[in-house]
Amino acid sequence: MSVRVVARIRPLLKAEIERDVIVDAASAPGSAEEKKSVVRIPNPKNESEAFSFQFNSVYGQEATQAHLFDGEIAPTVKHLFKGYDVTLFAYGVTGTGKTHTMRGGKTLAERGVIPRLLSSIYRRARKLEKDSAEETQVEVAMSYYEIYNDRVFDLFEPPEKRTPAGLPIRDVGNGKTQVVGLTERPCTSLKEFEMLYDQANVNRSTSATKLNAHSSRSHAVLCVKIIQTTAEQTRVSTASAIDLAGSEDNRRTDNKNERMVESASINKSLFVLAQCVEAISRKQARIPYRESKMTRILSLGQNQGLTVMILNLAPVRSYHLDTLSSLNFANRTKKIEVNEVENQPIFREAPGKGRESEKFGAMSAPAMHRQPLRSKVISQASHLKDVTNNVPKPAKQFSVYADRSSTSGRPSAHPANIAQARNPSGVLLKSPKRTSSEAIPTLGRPSKISRPNDNVRPTAEPVMSADAIEALVARKVNEALAERADHSTIVEPPAVPDEVQRRLNALEKRVEGQETERAEGLQYLLMAKQHQVRGEEASALKMYQLALPHFPGNEKLVRKMTALRERIESKRVEKRGSVQGGVSLAEKRASAHGGVELGRTDSVADAPAALPRSRAAGVVEDDEDESYHEPPPVRREVDDEDEELEYQPRTKIRRPAPAKRSATAPMLHHESAVKHSPPVDSDDEGSSDDELAIALVAQTPRTKHLLNIINTKDVSQIKLLKGVGAKKAEAIVNCLCDLDDGSESRVSSLRDLGMLKGVGVKGVEKMRVGLGEMVV
Numbered sequence: 142m143s144v145r146v147v148a149r150i151r152p153l154l155k156a157e158i159e160r161d162v163i164v165d166a167a168s169a170p171g172s173a174e175e176k177k178s179v180v181r182i183p184n185p186k187n188e189s190e191a192f193s194f195q196f197n198s199v200y201g202q203e204a205t206q207a208h209l210f211d212g213e214i215a216p217t218v219k220h221l222f223k224g225y226d227v228t229l230f231a232y233g234v235t236g237t238g239k240t241h242t243m244r245g246g247k248t249l250a251e252r253g254v255i256p257r258l259l260s261s262i263y264r265r266a267r268k269l270e271k272d273s274a275e276e277t278q279v280e281v282a283m284s285y286y287e288i289y290n291d292r293v294f295d296l297f298e299p300p301e302k303r304t305p306a307g308l309p310i311r312d313v314g315n316g317k318t319q320v321v322g323l324t325e326r327p328c329t330s331l332k333e334f335e336m337l338y339d340q341a342n343v344n345r346s347t348s349a350t351k352l353n354a355h356s357s358r359s360h361a362v363l364c365v366k367i368i369q370t371t372a373e374q375t376r377v378s379t380a381s382a383i384d385l386a387g388s389e390d391n392r393r394t395d396n397k398n399e400r401m402v403e404s405a406s407i408n409k410s411l412f413v414l415a416q417c418v419e420a421i422s423r424k425q426a427r428i429p430y431r432e433s434k435m436t437r438i439l440s441l442g443q444n445q446g447l448t449v450m451i452l453n454l455a456p457v458r459s460y461h462l463d464t465l466s467s468l469n470f471a472n473r474t475k476k477i478e479v480n481e482v483e484n485q486p487i488f489r490e491a492p493g494k495g496r497e498s499e500k501f502g503a504m505s506a507p508a509m510h511r512q513p514l515r516s517k518v519i520s521q522a523s524h525l526k527d528v529t530n531n532v533p534k535p536a537k538q539f540s541v542y543a544d545r546s547s548t549s550g551r552p553s554a555h556p557a558n559i560a561q562a563r564n565p566s567g568v569l570l571k572s573p574k575r576t577s578s579e580a581i582p583t584l585g586r587p588s589k590i591s592r593p594n595d596n597v598r599p600t601a602e603p604v605m606s607a608d609a610i611e612a613l614v615a616r617k618v619n620e621a622l623a624e625r626a627d628h629s630t631i632v633e634p635p636a637v638p639d640e641v642q643r644r645l646n647a648l649e650k651r652v653e654g655q656e657t658e659r660a661e662g663l664q665y666l667l668m669a670k671q672h673q674v675r676g677e678e679a680s681a682l683k684m685y686q687l688a689l690p691h692f693p694g695n696e697k698l699v700r701k702m703t704a705l706r707e708r709i710e711s712k713r714v715e716k717r718g719s720v721q722g723g724v725s726l727a728e729k730r731a732s733a734h735g736g737v738e739l740g741r742t743d744s745v746a747d748a749p750a751a752l753p754r755s756r757a758a759g760v761v762e763d764d765e766d767e768s769y770h771e772p773p774p775v776r777r778e779v780d781d782e783d784e785e786l787e788y789q790p791r792t793k794i795r796r797p798a799p800a801k802r803s804a805t806a807p808m809l810h811h812e813s814a815v816k817h818s819p820p821v822d823s824d825d826e827g828s829s830d831d832e833l834a835i836a837l838v839a840q841t842p843r844t845k846h847l848l849n850i851i852n853t854k855d856v857s858q859i860k861l862l863k864g865v866g867a868k869k870a871e872a873i874v875n876c877l878c879d880l881d882d883g884s885e886s887r888v889s890s891l892r893d894l895g896m897l898k899g900v901g902v903k904g905v906e907k908m909r910v911g912l913g914e915m916v917v
């Protein structure tokens with residue numbers, strides 16, 4: 142079945158006013174007035190038009206905590222007891238009410254999803270025990286951790302006891318991950334749970350930002366394990382409730398230093414999540430789960446069981462583009478299919494025998510470690526129960542309609558039974574119309590949603606297919622987002638060229654596992670590089686600035702920053718020049734739409750014609766963030782400069798010409814040569830971040846150890862390195878001997894090593910990783 146997506150619009154906060162409300166909940170045509178499943182929001186470019194996004198349910202400002210829980214979460218509890226895992230997560234921009242929804246307030250009425258879920262679990266457990274005359278015993282255990290700056294920390298441990306690198310995570314197959322060394326606490330009653338939960342929440346990283354006085358600076362993951370034991374079997378299932386940190390537009394937050402780093406990390410992980418969702422929806426072979434710990438843990442689309450996403454939205458104009466971005470993300474997420482697989486019970490050999498030890502085993506097993514899985518068993522009545530993989534995907538992405546009057550009313554294309562909270566077909570219904578529009582795209586036309594209390598009917602006869610309109614609107618929203626910021630708010634993932642992505646992955650791998658002071662610096666470098674890949678040069682510069690103290694006096698880094706600063710400055714000057722010229726597109730847009738625009742203002746269907754010509758041609762406009770959605774600048778701005786310094790020769794023994802040696806890092810140098818540490822300073826202006834990181838990694842004990850082994854020129858030692866073997870070891874030694882011109886020559890960096898015959902980047906990486914494994 143698909144991920145169930147439920148939107149919740151929070152009420153106005155004290156500082157917000159009714160006049161600024163632009164987001165509301167509506168019912169889909171044909172469904173009961175009180176059943177809301179559509180979010181409506183104006184087109185920022187043309188406010189007489191509105192976008193409509195349809196989800197499984199939508200809760201308006203007036204919805205209470207109880208209302209949301211009863212409608213969406215309570216029905217999952219019975220599935221939990223049938224052995225299905227349940228994943229609930231709250232997604233939204235900072236300050237939209239995720240923590241309020243998940244945790245809630247202190248009063249009974251204000252309690253959020255998590256305490257209510259636990260209350261419901263205990264109630265059901267007691268009933269089950271009672272109904273079975275105590276034959277069945279139910280135990281509950283919890284673990285709770287946060288992902289802060291891409292590191293996992295146990296929330297049962299106070300911050301001062303944390304190790305800087307956090308807890309490792311491990312893949313355990315079936316798309317599942319396990320946090321190693323996590324505390325798991327049994328909790329026998331709701332009271333005990335609440336005590337532990339409150340205590341752990343004190344350890345969660347929260348801080349005041351300009352947008353939220355109690356902003357979560359981490360993703361919090363609560364895992365509740367339910368162990369049902371009878372004389373014959375033990376069944377374990379897990380409910381995971383995740384309060385994601387919110388994406389932040391750092392122009393609005395004024396974040397500095399630590400907050401900025403947190404924000405970059407939050408935005409990065411959410412960006413990766415968006416990339417994963419995008420890749421899943423495009424059915425790509427590679428889903429970039431591994432690029433962030435949060436996405437690895439959430440494993441959206443890989444996890445089994447039931448998944449409910451609560452999309453938190455703010456109702457006001459100041460969040461306009463962020464809200465559209467979230468809606469677009471949710472729109473894709475709702476199409477992700479999740480296998481509904483029940484956890485298999487463990488059967489006992491002899492009733493009663495070994496019961497205590499098995500129970501103990503289940504309790505002490507690491508959190509999120511689940512039982513072997515078997516195929517889905519369709520269970521009885523519930524809104525989640527009989528949705529099979531054969532059921533088509535949701536009918537609508539979203540609709541666009543104009544407020545202009547119409548002479549001919551159009552019959553609603555929506556099926557009457559669309560998206561009913563307790564109706565499985567509501568979750569996944571595809572209208573007949575949609576089916577045909579998908580089959581024959583040219584005939585497709587988005588269904589219209591008539592607005593309640595509105596006699597006005599949509600008029601325009603769209604000439605584009607529903608999918609084309611969806612793609613167009615998504616693109617326009619992202620264009621506006623990209624235009625708006627030089628900061629890292631979450632937007633449509635840019636298509637990062639494979640080569641750049643490969644380098645980012647390699648860089649990330651290098652950073653992973655480094656627990657030293659340098660690792661933090663490398664993290665900043667990595668983030669800088671990621672910002673740069675997305676064309677966010679100002680943010681990249683900030684990250685370099687944060688990295689600098691970790692590599693004092695590193696000339697290469699300083700040069701890089703200077704070059705970047707100059708580039709930003711020259712772009713700024715260019716921009717000013719074009720604005721003064723009075724013909725800039727941006728100016729026209731700004732004057733038409735108060736600074737936020739999406740293209741032409743008349744009709745959505747006509748909009749492609751209004752896209753800036755330069756964009757269509759893949760040329761970077763003056764705005765730094767264009768590369769959010771346009772791949773070419775990525776290549777131009779990052780790749781070009783990387784090209785020169787990539788590990789190049791992989792097959793040939795080559796002794797670099799002396800002149801070249803001084804221009805770039807020397808491939809080999811003699812003992813007598815001037816020592817350089819790190820060996821990066823001789824590099825030129827165009828060197829890349831990953832080169833820089835490689836050079837910096839060159840200082841680590843593991844790298845030194847590796848280079849020492851290589852420099853022994855001893856085949857018997859070298860062949861023991863991972864991925865080498867006797868033949869390759871011999872080739873390496875031969876290569877070193879060939880280059881030996883009488884004096885003692887040594888391999889002085891990973892880069893040099895990579896250039897030896899038959900080694901290459903991958904070979905070096907293998908050797909290093911292998912040494913790490915040996916050390917561990």
Ligand SMILES: Nc1ncnc2c1ncn2[C@@H]1O[C@H](COP(=O)(O)OP(=O)(O)OP(=O)(O)O)[C@@H](O)[C@H]1O
Nearest residue numbers: 151152235236237238239240241353356357386387
């Ligand atoms: N449904 C609601 N009813 C009343 N108040 C709400 C509701 N939703 C959110 N709020 C209020 O809005 C503010 C922001 O909410 P919250 O801290 O939950 O946002 P968040 O999305 O978790 O933000 P962040 O990502 O920064 O942690 C809080 O003061 C909260 O009490």
